Amino acid sequence: MSDTLLTASGIEVIYGATHGLLGKPGGGHKVLHGVDIDIRRGETVGIVGESGSGKTTLGRALLRLVTVSAGAIHFDGKDITQMPDAALRPLRRRMQMIFQDPMASLNPRHTIRRILVEPLLLHRLADDARSAERRIAAIFERFMLPIACLERNPHELSGGQRQRVGIARAALLEPDFVLADEVVSGLDVSTQAQVLNLMKELSRDLGLSMAFISHDLSVIRAVCDRVYVMRQGAVVEHGSCDRVFSAPADAYTRTLLDAIPLPRIEPGWLDRVAEA
Numbered sequence: 001m002s003d004t005l006l007t008a009s010g011i012e013v014i015y016g017a018t019h020g021l022l023g024k025p026g027g028g029h030k031v032l033h034g035v036d037i038d039i040r041r042g043e044t045v046g047i048v049g050e051s052g053s054g055k056t057t058l059g060r061a062l063l064r065l066v067t068v069s070a071g072a073i074h075f076d077g078k079d080i081t082q083m084p085d086a087a088l089r090p091l092r093r094r095m096q097m098i099f100q101d102p103m104a105s106l107n108p109r110h111t112i113r114r115i116l117v118e119p120l121l122l123h124r125l126a127d128d129a130r131s132a133e134r135r136i137a138a139i140f141e142r143f144m145l146p147i148a149c150l151e152r153n154p155h156e157l158s159g160g161q162r163q164r165v166g167i168a169r170a171a172l173l174e175p176d177f178v179l180a181d182e183v184v185s186g187l188d189v190s191t192q193a194q195v196l197n198l199m200k201e202l203s204r205d206l207g208l209s210m211a212f213i214s215h216d217l218s219v220i221r222a223v224c225d226r227v228y229v230m231r232q233g234a235v236v237e238h239g240s241c242d243r244v245f246s247a248p249a250d251a252y253t254r255t256l257l258d259a260i261p262l263p264r265i266e267p268g269w270l271d272r273v274a275e276a
């Protein structure tokens, strides 16, 4: 078994492409210009860059949620670039996504119980509702979520609770890969620390691979092993967090680093916030 779980090579994405004469793509707005990225098993990789640099588009391309016009994506040794939806379906459970705004992904009219039980039954990870609820109770305890939350609708939870429910929903599906897109922006620093620590624990305990998208390098510093720095739809630099933070090779990476408040550039800042 290769130690690489997910590889993308030469990825291009064009929004609004039209098919002209002879089926050749024409027009549109190219937002990824030949991006290469690989994610190893059990590894957490950061994707950082300013707004509009293409981070979310790259994440969505990795999960086959946008069409790529060039390049190839391999997941667990399989070429999924053009895989038909029916063949892709069994792989979907293994690739989960957690969003910045969990409200957008949690059905507002359903209780948290229903939101969590249904996917477990759908994917046959639980035999019946009772066994699904036992698994949910165990994860709630671990995530320090009050069990009473199960009866509530998403808008009746705090922002931090909602984010933890979103993570719990992804974790319950036992994925191999989780894409976390700006999951802590908009939360206060101590809630950020709680959520980030939870994600670190999960990736360690479940051996998960994660891609962490953030415009904030200090968030990447707190959780990632390696980082890809993006600008204008291309990767300008990648390497271990220790190397990129201590000796950035690219002028743009240096600009991003200069924007981080000092205490948060040090390794271990998260532990200090969590202990405070």
Ligand SMILES: Nc1ncnc2c1ncn2[C@@H]1O[C@H](COP(=O)(O)OP(=O)(O)OP(=O)(O)O)[C@@H](O)[C@H]1O
Residues within 6 Å of the ligand: 015, 016, 029, 031, 049, 050, 051, 052, 053, 054, 055, 056, 057, 058, 215
């Ligand atoms: N569905 C879409 N249709 C057309 N253009 C899009 C679409 N989604 C994104 N774009 C454009 O693609 C470019 C990259 O956007 P993307 O959301 O991937 O960047 P990002 O780095 O994730 O930005 P942010 O940090 O603001 O979320 C931007 O110019 C954006 O306007």
